[in-house]
Amino acid sequence: MKILVTGTAGFIGSHVAIKLLERGDQVVGLDNLSDYYDVNLKKARLSRFMDHPNYTHIHADLADRPAVDSAFSTHAPQRVINLAAQAGVRYAAENPHVYVSSNVTGFLHILEGCRHHGVEHLVFASTSSVYGANTKMPFSEHQSTEHPLTLYAATKKANEQMAHSYAHLYGIPSTGLRFFTVYGPWGRPDMALFLFTKAILAGEPIKVFNHGHHKRSFTYVDDIVEGVIRTLDQVPTANPEWNGNAPDPASSNIPYRIFNIGNEQPVQLLRYIEVLEQCLGRKARMEMLPLQAGDVPDTEADVSELVVRVGYRPKVSVEEGVANFVRWYLDYYAT
Incomplete structure:
Protein backbone atom coordinates (compact mmCIF):
# COMPACT_ATOMS: atom_id res chain seq x y z
CA MET A 1 0.00 0.00 0.00
CA LYS A 2 0.93 3.65 -0.23
CA ILE A 3 0.74 5.10 3.27
CA LEU A 4 1.13 8.68 4.45
CA VAL A 5 2.87 8.72 7.83
CA THR A 6 3.16 12.04 9.62
CA GLY A 7 5.93 12.57 12.14
CA THR A 8 8.48 10.26 10.50
CA ALA A 9 11.38 12.12 12.13
CA GLY A 10 9.78 11.46 15.51
CA PHE A 11 10.31 8.67 17.98
CA ILE A 12 7.36 6.44 17.12
CA GLY A 13 6.95 7.65 13.53
CA SER A 14 10.47 6.68 12.51
CA HIS A 15 10.00 3.15 13.88
CA VAL A 16 6.64 2.83 12.09
CA ALA A 17 8.12 4.00 8.78
CA ILE A 18 10.92 1.42 8.96
CA LYS A 19 8.50 -1.41 9.76
CA LEU A 20 6.22 -0.49 6.85
CA LEU A 21 9.13 -0.24 4.43
CA GLU A 22 10.47 -3.61 5.59
CA GLY A 29 6.65 10.76 5.28
CA LEU A 30 5.76 14.26 6.46
CA ASP A 31 7.64 16.08 9.22
CA ASN A 32 8.54 19.70 9.97
CA LEU A 33 11.70 18.88 11.98
CA SER A 34 10.67 21.26 14.76
CA ASP A 35 13.30 22.36 17.26
CA TYR A 36 11.28 21.31 20.33
CA TYR A 37 14.24 18.99 20.98
CA ASP A 38 17.53 18.09 19.27
CA VAL A 39 16.98 18.32 15.51
CA ASN A 40 20.14 16.28 14.92
CA LEU A 41 18.49 13.31 16.64
CA LYS A 42 15.52 13.70 14.30
CA LYS A 43 17.81 13.82 11.28
CA ALA A 44 19.63 10.72 12.51
CA ARG A 45 16.32 8.86 12.76
CA LEU A 46 15.44 9.87 9.21
CA SER A 47 18.86 8.85 7.89
CA ARG A 48 18.04 5.21 8.63
CA PHE A 49 15.48 5.10 5.81
CA MET A 50 15.61 8.41 3.90
CA ASP A 51 17.30 6.76 0.90
CA HIS A 52 14.98 3.76 0.76
CA PRO A 53 13.52 3.48 -2.76
CA ASN A 54 9.97 3.25 -1.38
CA TYR A 55 10.28 6.31 0.86
CA THR A 56 9.34 9.88 -0.11
CA HIS A 57 9.91 12.71 2.34
CA ILE A 58 7.94 15.95 2.63
CA HIS A 59 9.36 18.69 4.86
CA ALA A 60 6.21 20.47 5.98
CA ASP A 61 4.13 21.48 8.99
CA LEU A 62 0.68 19.98 9.60
CA ALA A 63 -0.58 23.48 10.30
CA ASP A 64 0.36 24.49 6.74
CA ARG A 65 -2.91 23.73 4.97
CA PRO A 66 -1.65 24.10 1.35
CA ALA A 67 1.30 21.79 2.10
CA VAL A 68 -0.93 19.09 3.58
CA ASP A 69 -3.41 19.44 0.69
CA SER A 70 -0.52 19.05 -1.75
CA ALA A 71 0.72 15.91 0.03
CA PHE A 72 -2.66 14.26 -0.46
CA SER A 73 -3.26 15.42 -4.04
CA THR A 74 0.27 14.65 -5.23
CA HIS A 75 0.78 11.27 -3.60
CA ALA A 76 -2.80 9.93 -3.21
CA PRO A 77 -2.14 7.76 -0.12
CA GLN A 78 -4.48 4.83 0.42
CA ARG A 79 -4.16 4.98 4.19
CA VAL A 80 -2.87 7.50 6.72
CA ILE A 81 -1.09 7.16 10.05
CA ASN A 82 -1.06 10.48 11.90
CA LEU A 83 1.69 10.51 14.53
CA ALA A 84 2.89 14.11 14.16
CA ALA A 85 1.98 16.28 17.14
CA GLN A 86 3.43 18.70 19.62
CA ALA A 87 4.42 16.27 22.33
CA GLY A 88 5.29 16.84 25.98
CA VAL A 89 2.71 17.22 28.70
CA ARG A 90 4.46 20.02 30.61
CA TYR A 91 5.61 22.16 27.68
CA ALA A 92 1.96 23.09 27.12
CA ALA A 93 2.14 25.38 30.15
CA GLU A 94 4.89 27.37 28.41
CA ASN A 95 3.65 27.38 24.82
CA PRO A 96 -0.04 26.45 24.59
CA HIS A 97 -0.56 27.95 21.13
CA VAL A 98 1.77 25.48 19.41
CA TYR A 99 -0.32 22.60 20.78
CA VAL A 100 -3.51 23.92 19.23
CA SER A 101 -1.74 24.76 15.97
CA SER A 102 -0.18 21.31 15.55
CA ASN A 103 -2.55 18.99 17.38
CA VAL A 104 -5.90 20.56 16.53
CA LEU A 111 -9.10 14.94 8.26
CA GLU A 112 -9.87 17.20 5.30
CA GLY A 113 -7.22 15.45 3.24
CA CYS A 114 -8.75 12.07 4.07
CA ARG A 115 -12.22 13.41 3.26
CA HIS A 116 -11.38 14.79 -0.17
CA HIS A 117 -9.03 12.05 -1.35
CA GLY A 118 -10.88 8.83 -0.55
CA VAL A 119 -8.53 7.54 2.15
CA GLU A 120 -9.43 3.95 3.16
CA HIS A 121 -8.42 4.21 6.82
CA LEU A 122 -7.06 6.88 9.16
CA VAL A 123 -5.12 5.71 12.21
CA PHE A 124 -4.14 8.47 14.63
CA ALA A 125 -2.23 8.74 17.89
CA SER A 126 -4.08 9.62 21.05
CA THR A 127 -2.77 9.20 24.59
CA SER A 140 -10.68 1.16 29.79
CA GLU A 141 -11.98 2.66 26.56
CA HIS A 142 -15.45 2.31 28.11
CA GLN A 143 -14.64 4.93 30.77
CA SER A 144 -15.45 8.61 30.42
CA THR A 145 -12.60 10.87 29.33
CA GLU A 146 -14.34 14.18 29.91
CA HIS A 147 -11.91 15.50 32.53
CA PRO A 148 -8.40 15.95 31.03
CA LEU A 149 -5.83 17.48 33.38
CA THR A 150 -3.50 19.04 30.78
CA LEU A 151 -3.88 20.99 27.55
CA ALA A 167 -16.37 9.24 10.40
CA HIS A 168 -20.04 10.01 10.94
CA LEU A 169 -20.40 12.80 8.38
CA GLY A 184 12.82 2.61 23.86
CA PRO A 185 15.70 3.25 21.42
CA TRP A 186 15.62 6.56 19.53
CA GLY A 187 13.31 8.01 22.21
CA ARG A 188 12.65 11.65 23.02
CA PRO A 189 15.25 13.49 25.15
CA ASP A 190 12.52 15.09 27.29
CA MET A 191 11.21 11.74 28.53
CA ALA A 192 12.09 10.23 31.91
CA LEU A 193 14.24 7.31 30.75
CA PHE A 194 16.37 9.58 28.56
CA LEU A 195 16.74 12.21 31.30
CA PHE A 196 17.55 9.61 33.95
CA THR A 197 20.17 7.89 31.82
CA LYS A 198 21.92 11.13 30.92
CA ALA A 199 21.99 12.31 34.54
CA ILE A 200 23.15 9.01 36.04
CA LEU A 201 26.03 8.75 33.55
CA ALA A 202 27.04 12.32 34.38
CA GLY A 203 26.89 11.67 38.12
CA GLU A 204 24.06 14.18 38.51
CA PRO A 205 20.90 13.72 40.61
CA ILE A 206 17.63 12.71 38.97
CA LYS A 207 14.30 14.31 39.85
CA VAL A 208 11.92 11.64 41.13
CA PHE A 209 8.39 12.99 41.38
CA ASN A 210 5.80 11.60 43.80
CA HIS A 211 8.81 10.10 45.60
CA GLY A 212 8.82 7.40 42.92
CA HIS A 213 5.65 5.74 44.18
CA HIS A 214 3.44 6.17 41.12
CA LYS A 215 3.00 3.38 38.60
CA ARG A 216 2.95 3.49 34.82
CA SER A 217 2.11 1.05 32.04
CA PHE A 218 5.56 1.52 30.48
CA THR A 219 5.22 0.32 26.88
CA TYR A 220 8.16 -0.59 24.67
CA VAL A 221 8.20 1.14 21.30
CA ASP A 222 8.22 -2.10 19.26
CA ASP A 223 4.96 -3.11 20.97
CA ILE A 224 3.44 0.24 20.02
CA VAL A 225 4.58 -0.09 16.39
CA GLU A 226 3.18 -3.60 16.08
CA GLY A 227 -0.14 -2.39 17.45
CA VAL A 228 -0.23 0.58 15.06
CA ILE A 229 0.39 -1.54 11.97
CA ARG A 230 -1.95 -4.36 12.94
CA THR A 231 -4.65 -1.76 13.55
CA LEU A 232 -3.94 -0.08 10.21
CA ASP A 233 -4.59 -3.39 8.46
CA GLN A 234 -8.05 -3.79 10.03
CA VAL A 235 -10.36 -1.16 8.60
CA PRO A 236 -13.28 -0.50 10.97
CA THR A 237 -16.83 -0.84 9.74
CA ALA A 238 -20.16 0.19 11.23
CA ASN A 239 -20.47 -1.38 14.65
CA PRO A 240 -23.16 -4.10 14.66
CA GLU A 241 -23.01 -4.32 18.47
CA TRP A 242 -24.12 -0.73 19.01
CA ASN A 243 -27.59 -0.61 20.56
CA GLY A 244 -28.21 3.10 20.15
CA ASN A 245 -29.05 3.66 23.80
CA ALA A 246 -26.26 3.47 26.36
CA PRO A 247 -23.76 6.37 26.18
CA ASP A 248 -20.74 4.06 26.02
CA PRO A 249 -17.61 6.11 25.08
CA ALA A 250 -16.15 3.06 23.33
CA SER A 251 -19.19 2.33 21.19
CA SER A 252 -20.84 3.95 18.17
CA ASN A 253 -22.64 2.85 15.05
CA ILE A 254 -20.08 4.30 12.63
CA PRO A 255 -16.69 3.08 11.28
CA TYR A 256 -14.71 4.38 14.23
CA ARG A 257 -12.74 2.68 17.01
CA ILE A 258 -10.61 3.65 20.01
CA PHE A 259 -8.02 1.25 21.45
CA ASN A 260 -5.58 1.35 24.33
CA ILE A 261 -2.06 0.21 23.48
CA GLY A 262 -0.11 -0.34 26.67
CA ASN A 263 1.63 -2.93 28.78
CA GLU A 264 -0.87 -4.59 31.12
CA GLN A 265 1.72 -4.87 33.91
CA PRO A 266 2.21 -1.42 35.47
CA VAL A 267 5.60 -0.83 37.06
CA GLN A 268 6.40 1.47 39.97
CA LEU A 269 8.78 4.29 39.01
CA LEU A 270 11.30 3.22 41.66
CA ARG A 271 11.45 -0.24 40.06
CA TYR A 272 11.91 1.37 36.63
CA ILE A 273 14.87 3.32 38.03
CA GLU A 274 16.26 0.19 39.66
CA VAL A 275 16.24 -1.65 36.32
CA LEU A 276 18.02 1.31 34.71
CA GLU A 277 20.66 1.29 37.46
CA GLN A 278 21.29 -2.41 36.84
CA CYS A 279 21.65 -1.86 33.09
CA LEU A 280 24.06 1.06 33.56
CA GLY A 281 25.98 -0.52 36.43
CA ARG A 282 25.62 2.70 38.42
CA LYS A 283 23.46 3.95 41.28
CA ALA A 284 21.23 6.97 40.84
CA ARG A 285 21.28 9.96 43.16
CA MET A 286 17.60 10.73 43.65
CA GLU A 287 16.01 14.06 44.47
CA MET A 288 12.60 13.13 45.86
CA LEU A 289 9.84 15.58 44.91
CA PRO A 290 6.02 15.76 45.18
CA LEU A 291 3.71 14.83 42.30
CA GLN A 292 3.78 17.42 39.53
CA ALA A 293 0.71 19.42 38.57
CA GLY A 294 -1.17 17.62 35.79
CA ASP A 295 0.40 14.24 36.55
CA VAL A 296 -1.73 11.31 37.65
CA PRO A 297 -0.61 8.92 40.40
CA ASP A 298 -0.99 5.78 38.29
CA THR A 299 -1.82 4.49 34.83
CA GLU A 300 -2.76 0.94 33.93
CA ALA A 301 -3.88 -0.20 30.47
CA ASP A 302 -6.85 -2.44 29.83
CA VAL A 303 -6.08 -3.89 26.39
CA SER A 304 -8.91 -6.40 26.20
CA GLU A 305 -10.53 -4.53 23.28
CA LEU A 306 -7.23 -4.60 21.37
CA VAL A 307 -6.86 -8.32 22.03
CA VAL A 308 -10.40 -9.17 20.92
CA ARG A 309 -10.65 -6.91 17.87
CA VAL A 310 -7.05 -6.72 16.66
CA GLY A 311 -5.59 -9.91 18.10
CA TYR A 312 -2.62 -8.24 19.73
CA ARG A 313 -1.23 -7.74 23.26
CA PRO A 314 1.95 -5.79 24.13
CA LYS A 315 4.46 -8.08 25.79
CA VAL A 316 7.98 -6.61 26.20
CA SER A 317 9.02 -6.36 29.88
CA VAL A 318 10.76 -3.29 31.30
CA GLU A 319 13.83 -5.41 31.99
CA GLU A 320 14.18 -6.22 28.29
CA GLY A 321 13.06 -2.82 27.03
CA VAL A 322 15.27 -0.70 29.28
CA ALA A 323 18.29 -2.88 28.43
CA ASN A 324 17.65 -2.31 24.73
CA PHE A 325 17.38 1.44 25.29
CA VAL A 326 20.64 1.58 27.26
CA ARG A 327 22.52 -0.32 24.55
CA TRP A 328 21.21 2.13 21.94
CA TYR A 329 21.97 5.18 24.09
CA LEU A 330 25.55 4.15 24.79
CA ASP A 331 26.15 3.33 21.14
CA TYR A 332 24.50 6.48 19.76
CA TYR A 333 26.26 8.94 22.07
CA ALA A 334 29.61 7.16 21.81
CA THR A 335 29.80 7.97 18.07
Whole structure:
Protein backbone atom coordinates (compact mmCIF):
# COMPACT_ATOMS: atom_id res chain seq x y z
CA MET A 1 0.00 0.00 0.00
CA LYS A 2 0.93 3.65 -0.23
CA ILE A 3 0.74 5.10 3.27
CA LEU A 4 1.13 8.68 4.45
CA VAL A 5 2.87 8.72 7.83
CA THR A 6 3.16 12.04 9.62
CA GLY A 7 5.93 12.57 12.14
CA THR A 8 8.48 10.26 10.50
CA ALA A 9 11.38 12.12 12.13
CA GLY A 10 9.78 11.46 15.51
CA PHE A 11 10.31 8.67 17.98
CA ILE A 12 7.36 6.44 17.12
CA GLY A 13 6.95 7.65 13.53
CA SER A 14 10.47 6.68 12.51
CA HIS A 15 10.00 3.15 13.88
CA VAL A 16 6.64 2.83 12.09
CA ALA A 17 8.12 4.00 8.78
CA ILE A 18 10.92 1.42 8.96
CA LYS A 19 8.50 -1.41 9.76
CA LEU A 20 6.22 -0.49 6.85
CA LEU A 21 9.13 -0.24 4.43
CA GLU A 22 10.47 -3.61 5.59
CA ARG A 23 7.19 -5.28 4.69
CA GLY A 24 7.09 -3.67 1.25
CA ASP A 25 4.76 -0.68 1.62
CA GLN A 26 5.39 2.70 0.02
CA VAL A 27 5.74 5.39 2.67
CA VAL A 28 5.22 9.10 2.18
CA GLY A 29 6.65 10.76 5.28
CA LEU A 30 5.76 14.26 6.46
CA ASP A 31 7.64 16.08 9.22
CA ASN A 32 8.54 19.70 9.97
CA LEU A 33 11.70 18.88 11.98
CA SER A 34 10.67 21.26 14.76
CA ASP A 35 13.30 22.36 17.26
CA TYR A 36 11.28 21.31 20.33
CA TYR A 37 14.24 18.99 20.98
CA ASP A 38 17.53 18.09 19.27
CA VAL A 39 16.98 18.32 15.51
CA ASN A 40 20.14 16.28 14.92
CA LEU A 41 18.49 13.31 16.64
CA LYS A 42 15.52 13.70 14.30
CA LYS A 43 17.81 13.82 11.28
CA ALA A 44 19.63 10.72 12.51
CA ARG A 45 16.32 8.86 12.76
CA LEU A 46 15.44 9.87 9.21
CA SER A 47 18.86 8.85 7.89
CA ARG A 48 18.04 5.21 8.63
CA PHE A 49 15.48 5.10 5.81
CA MET A 50 15.61 8.41 3.90
CA ASP A 51 17.30 6.76 0.90
CA HIS A 52 14.98 3.76 0.76
CA PRO A 53 13.52 3.48 -2.76
CA ASN A 54 9.97 3.25 -1.38
CA TYR A 55 10.28 6.31 0.86
CA THR A 56 9.34 9.88 -0.11
CA HIS A 57 9.91 12.71 2.34
CA ILE A 58 7.94 15.95 2.63
CA HIS A 59 9.36 18.69 4.86
CA ALA A 60 6.21 20.47 5.98
CA ASP A 61 4.13 21.48 8.99
CA LEU A 62 0.68 19.98 9.60
CA ALA A 63 -0.58 23.48 10.30
CA ASP A 64 0.36 24.49 6.74
CA ARG A 65 -2.91 23.73 4.97
CA PRO A 66 -1.65 24.10 1.35
CA ALA A 67 1.30 21.79 2.10
CA VAL A 68 -0.93 19.09 3.58
CA ASP A 69 -3.41 19.44 0.69
CA SER A 70 -0.52 19.05 -1.75
CA ALA A 71 0.72 15.91 0.03
CA PHE A 72 -2.66 14.26 -0.46
CA SER A 73 -3.26 15.42 -4.04
CA THR A 74 0.27 14.65 -5.23
CA HIS A 75 0.78 11.27 -3.60
CA ALA A 76 -2.80 9.93 -3.21
CA PRO A 77 -2.14 7.76 -0.12
CA GLN A 78 -4.48 4.83 0.42
CA ARG A 79 -4.16 4.98 4.19
CA VAL A 80 -2.87 7.50 6.72
CA ILE A 81 -1.09 7.16 10.05
CA ASN A 82 -1.06 10.48 11.90
CA LEU A 83 1.69 10.51 14.53
CA ALA A 84 2.89 14.11 14.16
CA ALA A 85 1.98 16.28 17.14
CA GLN A 86 3.43 18.70 19.62
CA ALA A 87 4.42 16.27 22.33
CA GLY A 88 5.29 16.84 25.98
CA VAL A 89 2.71 17.22 28.70
CA ARG A 90 4.46 20.02 30.61
CA TYR A 91 5.61 22.16 27.68
CA ALA A 92 1.96 23.09 27.12
CA ALA A 93 2.14 25.38 30.15
CA GLU A 94 4.89 27.37 28.41
CA ASN A 95 3.65 27.38 24.82
CA PRO A 96 -0.04 26.45 24.59
CA HIS A 97 -0.56 27.95 21.13
CA VAL A 98 1.77 25.48 19.41
CA TYR A 99 -0.32 22.60 20.78
CA VAL A 100 -3.51 23.92 19.23
CA SER A 101 -1.74 24.76 15.97
CA SER A 102 -0.18 21.31 15.55
CA ASN A 103 -2.55 18.99 17.38
CA VAL A 104 -5.90 20.56 16.53
CA THR A 105 -5.53 22.71 13.40
CA GLY A 106 -3.01 20.28 11.92
CA PHE A 107 -5.28 17.33 12.61
CA LEU A 108 -8.16 19.14 10.91
CA HIS A 109 -6.00 19.40 7.78
CA ILE A 110 -5.37 15.65 7.92
CA LEU A 111 -9.10 14.94 8.26
CA GLU A 112 -9.87 17.20 5.30
CA GLY A 113 -7.22 15.45 3.24
CA CYS A 114 -8.75 12.07 4.07
CA ARG A 115 -12.22 13.41 3.26
CA HIS A 116 -11.38 14.79 -0.17
CA HIS A 117 -9.03 12.05 -1.35
CA GLY A 118 -10.88 8.83 -0.55
CA VAL A 119 -8.53 7.54 2.15
CA GLU A 120 -9.43 3.95 3.16
CA HIS A 121 -8.42 4.21 6.82
CA LEU A 122 -7.06 6.88 9.16
CA VAL A 123 -5.12 5.71 12.21
CA PHE A 124 -4.14 8.47 14.63
CA ALA A 125 -2.23 8.74 17.89
CA SER A 126 -4.08 9.62 21.05
CA THR A 127 -2.77 9.20 24.59
CA SER A 128 -3.51 7.62 27.94
CA SER A 129 -3.45 11.19 29.29
CA VAL A 130 -7.06 11.58 28.10
CA TYR A 131 -8.12 9.50 31.11
CA GLY A 132 -7.19 12.52 33.23
CA ALA A 133 -8.94 12.49 36.58
CA ASN A 134 -10.12 8.88 36.31
CA THR A 135 -9.01 6.76 39.26
CA LYS A 136 -10.59 3.41 38.41
CA MET A 137 -7.91 0.96 37.26
CA PRO A 138 -7.20 -0.34 34.72
CA PHE A 139 -8.11 2.43 32.29
CA SER A 140 -10.68 1.16 29.79
CA GLU A 141 -11.98 2.66 26.56
CA HIS A 142 -15.45 2.31 28.11
CA GLN A 143 -14.64 4.93 30.77
CA SER A 144 -15.45 8.61 30.42
CA THR A 145 -12.60 10.87 29.33
CA GLU A 146 -14.34 14.18 29.91
CA HIS A 147 -11.91 15.50 32.53
CA PRO A 148 -8.40 15.95 31.03
CA LEU A 149 -5.83 17.48 33.38
CA THR A 150 -3.50 19.04 30.78
CA LEU A 151 -3.88 20.99 27.55
CA TYR A 152 -1.95 18.24 25.74
CA ALA A 153 -4.56 15.70 26.84
CA ALA A 154 -7.35 18.08 25.87
CA THR A 155 -5.97 18.42 22.32
CA LYS A 156 -5.81 14.64 21.97
CA LYS A 157 -9.36 14.28 23.27
CA ALA A 158 -10.34 16.85 20.66
CA ASN A 159 -8.70 14.67 17.99
CA GLU A 160 -10.84 11.71 19.03
CA GLN A 161 -14.02 13.77 18.82
CA MET A 162 -13.06 15.38 15.51
CA ALA A 163 -12.30 11.99 13.95
CA HIS A 164 -15.59 10.61 15.22
CA SER A 165 -17.52 13.47 13.62
CA TYR A 166 -15.74 12.99 10.26
CA ALA A 167 -16.37 9.24 10.40
CA HIS A 168 -20.04 10.01 10.94
CA LEU A 169 -20.40 12.80 8.38
CA TYR A 170 -18.17 11.51 5.60
CA GLY A 171 -17.76 7.79 6.31
CA ILE A 172 -13.99 7.99 6.88
CA PRO A 173 -12.96 4.78 8.72
CA SER A 174 -10.89 5.98 11.67
CA THR A 175 -9.07 4.40 14.59
CA GLY A 176 -7.58 6.28 17.54
CA LEU A 177 -4.84 4.68 19.62
CA ARG A 178 -4.26 5.68 23.22
CA PHE A 179 -0.55 5.13 23.84
CA PHE A 180 0.70 4.44 27.37
CA THR A 181 4.15 5.82 28.38
CA VAL A 182 6.21 4.77 25.36
CA TYR A 183 9.96 4.25 25.74
CA GLY A 184 12.82 2.61 23.86
CA PRO A 185 15.70 3.25 21.42
CA TRP A 186 15.62 6.56 19.53
CA GLY A 187 13.31 8.01 22.21
CA ARG A 188 12.65 11.65 23.02
CA PRO A 189 15.25 13.49 25.15
CA ASP A 190 12.52 15.09 27.29
CA MET A 191 11.21 11.74 28.53
CA ALA A 192 12.09 10.23 31.91
CA LEU A 193 14.24 7.31 30.75
CA PHE A 194 16.37 9.58 28.56
CA LEU A 195 16.74 12.21 31.30
CA PHE A 196 17.55 9.61 33.95
CA THR A 197 20.17 7.89 31.82
CA LYS A 198 21.92 11.13 30.92
CA ALA A 199 21.99 12.31 34.54
CA ILE A 200 23.15 9.01 36.04
CA LEU A 201 26.03 8.75 33.55
CA ALA A 202 27.04 12.32 34.38
CA GLY A 203 26.89 11.67 38.12
CA GLU A 204 24.06 14.18 38.51
CA PRO A 205 20.90 13.72 40.61
CA ILE A 206 17.63 12.71 38.97
CA LYS A 207 14.30 14.31 39.85
CA VAL A 208 11.92 11.64 41.13
CA PHE A 209 8.39 12.99 41.38
CA ASN A 210 5.80 11.60 43.80
CA HIS A 211 8.81 10.10 45.60
CA GLY A 212 8.82 7.40 42.92
CA HIS A 213 5.65 5.74 44.18
CA HIS A 214 3.44 6.17 41.12
CA LYS A 215 3.00 3.38 38.60
CA ARG A 216 2.95 3.49 34.82
CA SER A 217 2.11 1.05 32.04
CA PHE A 218 5.56 1.52 30.48
CA THR A 219 5.22 0.32 26.88
CA TYR A 220 8.16 -0.59 24.67
CA VAL A 221 8.20 1.14 21.30
CA ASP A 222 8.22 -2.10 19.26
CA ASP A 223 4.96 -3.11 20.97
CA ILE A 224 3.44 0.24 20.02
CA VAL A 225 4.58 -0.09 16.39
CA GLU A 226 3.18 -3.60 16.08
CA GLY A 227 -0.14 -2.39 17.45
CA VAL A 228 -0.23 0.58 15.06
CA ILE A 229 0.39 -1.54 11.97
CA ARG A 230 -1.95 -4.36 12.94
CA THR A 231 -4.65 -1.76 13.55
CA LEU A 232 -3.94 -0.08 10.21
CA ASP A 233 -4.59 -3.39 8.46
CA GLN A 234 -8.05 -3.79 10.03
CA VAL A 235 -10.36 -1.16 8.60
CA PRO A 236 -13.28 -0.50 10.97
CA THR A 237 -16.83 -0.84 9.74
CA ALA A 238 -20.16 0.19 11.23
CA ASN A 239 -20.47 -1.38 14.65
CA PRO A 240 -23.16 -4.10 14.66
CA GLU A 241 -23.01 -4.32 18.47
CA TRP A 242 -24.12 -0.73 19.01
CA ASN A 243 -27.59 -0.61 20.56
CA GLY A 244 -28.21 3.10 20.15
CA ASN A 245 -29.05 3.66 23.80
CA ALA A 246 -26.26 3.47 26.36
CA PRO A 247 -23.76 6.37 26.18
CA ASP A 248 -20.74 4.06 26.02
CA PRO A 249 -17.61 6.11 25.08
CA ALA A 250 -16.15 3.06 23.33
CA SER A 251 -19.19 2.33 21.19
CA SER A 252 -20.84 3.95 18.17
CA ASN A 253 -22.64 2.85 15.05
CA ILE A 254 -20.08 4.30 12.63
CA PRO A 255 -16.69 3.08 11.28
CA TYR A 256 -14.71 4.38 14.23
CA ARG A 257 -12.74 2.68 17.01
CA ILE A 258 -10.61 3.65 20.01
CA PHE A 259 -8.02 1.25 21.45
CA ASN A 260 -5.58 1.35 24.33
CA ILE A 261 -2.06 0.21 23.48
CA GLY A 262 -0.11 -0.34 26.67
CA ASN A 263 1.63 -2.93 28.78
CA GLU A 264 -0.87 -4.59 31.12
CA GLN A 265 1.72 -4.87 33.91
CA PRO A 266 2.21 -1.42 35.47
CA VAL A 267 5.60 -0.83 37.06
CA GLN A 268 6.40 1.47 39.97
CA LEU A 269 8.78 4.29 39.01
CA LEU A 270 11.30 3.22 41.66
CA ARG A 271 11.45 -0.24 40.06
CA TYR A 272 11.91 1.37 36.63
CA ILE A 273 14.87 3.32 38.03
CA GLU A 274 16.26 0.19 39.66
CA VAL A 275 16.24 -1.65 36.32
CA LEU A 276 18.02 1.31 34.71
CA GLU A 277 20.66 1.29 37.46
CA GLN A 278 21.29 -2.41 36.84
CA CYS A 279 21.65 -1.86 33.09
CA LEU A 280 24.06 1.06 33.56
CA GLY A 281 25.98 -0.52 36.43
CA ARG A 282 25.62 2.70 38.42
CA LYS A 283 23.46 3.95 41.28
CA ALA A 284 21.23 6.97 40.84
CA ARG A 285 21.28 9.96 43.16
CA MET A 286 17.60 10.73 43.65
CA GLU A 287 16.01 14.06 44.47
CA MET A 288 12.60 13.13 45.86
CA LEU A 289 9.84 15.58 44.91
CA PRO A 290 6.02 15.76 45.18
CA LEU A 291 3.71 14.83 42.30
CA GLN A 292 3.78 17.42 39.53
CA ALA A 293 0.71 19.42 38.57
CA GLY A 294 -1.17 17.62 35.79
CA ASP A 295 0.40 14.24 36.55
CA VAL A 296 -1.73 11.31 37.65
CA PRO A 297 -0.61 8.92 40.40
CA ASP A 298 -0.99 5.78 38.29
CA THR A 299 -1.82 4.49 34.83
CA GLU A 300 -2.76 0.94 33.93
CA ALA A 301 -3.88 -0.20 30.47
CA ASP A 302 -6.85 -2.44 29.83
CA VAL A 303 -6.08 -3.89 26.39
CA SER A 304 -8.91 -6.40 26.20
CA GLU A 305 -10.53 -4.53 23.28
CA LEU A 306 -7.23 -4.60 21.37
CA VAL A 307 -6.86 -8.32 22.03
CA VAL A 308 -10.40 -9.17 20.92
CA ARG A 309 -10.65 -6.91 17.87
CA VAL A 310 -7.05 -6.72 16.66
CA GLY A 311 -5.59 -9.91 18.10
CA TYR A 312 -2.62 -8.24 19.73
CA ARG A 313 -1.23 -7.74 23.26
CA PRO A 314 1.95 -5.79 24.13
CA LYS A 315 4.46 -8.08 25.79
CA VAL A 316 7.98 -6.61 26.20
CA SER A 317 9.02 -6.36 29.88
CA VAL A 318 10.76 -3.29 31.30
CA GLU A 319 13.83 -5.41 31.99
CA GLU A 320 14.18 -6.22 28.29
CA GLY A 321 13.06 -2.82 27.03
CA VAL A 322 15.27 -0.70 29.28
CA ALA A 323 18.29 -2.88 28.43
CA ASN A 324 17.65 -2.31 24.73
CA PHE A 325 17.38 1.44 25.29
CA VAL A 326 20.64 1.58 27.26
CA ARG A 327 22.52 -0.32 24.55
CA TRP A 328 21.21 2.13 21.94
CA TYR A 329 21.97 5.18 24.09
CA LEU A 330 25.55 4.15 24.79
CA ASP A 331 26.15 3.33 21.14
CA TYR A 332 24.50 6.48 19.76
CA TYR A 333 26.26 8.94 22.07
CA ALA A 334 29.61 7.16 21.81
CA THR A 335 29.80 7.97 18.07
